[in-house]
Amino acid sequence: MHVPDGGDPLAALAATTDLGVVAHPDDLELLLAAPVLACGDDPARSFCGVVVTNGAGSVRPAAMADLDETAFVAVRAAEQVAAADAARMGAVVLLGVPSDDVRSTGSQRRAVVDALAALVAACRPEVVHTHDPADAHRSHVAVATATVSALRGVPTADRPARLIGWEGWRDLGWAPGEHVVRGDLGGRVDDAVALARHHASQLGPKRYDAAVAGRWRANATFAAQREADDADALARGVDLSPLLDDAVDPTAFLADVVRSFADEVVAAVEGWW
Ligand SMILES: [Zn+2]
DSSP, rough: BOOTTTOHHHHHHHHHEEEESSTTTTTTHHHSHHHHHHHHHTOOOEEEEEEEEOOOTTOOOOOGGOOOOEEEEEEEEHHHHHHHHTTTSSSEEEEEOOOHHSSSSHHHHHHHHHHHHHHHHOOOSEEEEEOOOTTTSSSHHHHHHHHHHHHHHHHGGGEEEGEEEOOSOOGGGGGGGGGGEEEEOOOOOOHHHHHHHHOOGGSSSHHHHHHHHHHHHHHHHHHHHOOOOOOOOOEEEEEGGGGGGGOOOOHHHHHHHHHHHHHHHHHHHHOOO
């Protein structure tokens, strides 16, 4: 765990208003940029980032091709710490587990869920941010589902009011508008891209920095057909807050949202075909 302002770790966790739980070093800056920037600007909010995996398996730039796994993981951890400092996060926690652990169904995954539940209890956040559970990256889905399991494993009083799953390796075209949360970048795309560029090990063969900036700008324009753009850049998340209620089955909830998208698509073409 790293505390950017050098303060007491437990106090930093307790000050958390927004807890972000992601799979990889760089996901906080690339996918959760809206809450990260908003918290960095607001003295009344504090963002705690939790990165579950060690990021060992990513595509590497040629200059890092010969690093052994330990050295590469250390590079990624140092990049994440530098990004957290620049973003003025309250804290960043690197669980550093292999991807296979959180993607398993056994005791290794249970240990991740337990660690996340302990962090939720220590932070008692107002909002939890994680991945879209319909993401196309299996590790993102594994972390989003582990986050939901962790939240449902803590007493109701320790749970946040809101849970948001931010788009990543699939956009949110599948989610009808009433389920979509807007993350206004507030004219700060360049600041968000600067944070992402702390992850230099990820930005050679893949241009994630340019890709997310393009997505945010596209989201802002394609958000509404008959209205002028009211933001220059928007991140999007799916509102998963209903999953904080133990009476709601998470898989059935997701299936219902996807089904409502299918119904919308079919209703739009019916009558013409
Ligand atoms: Zn990722």
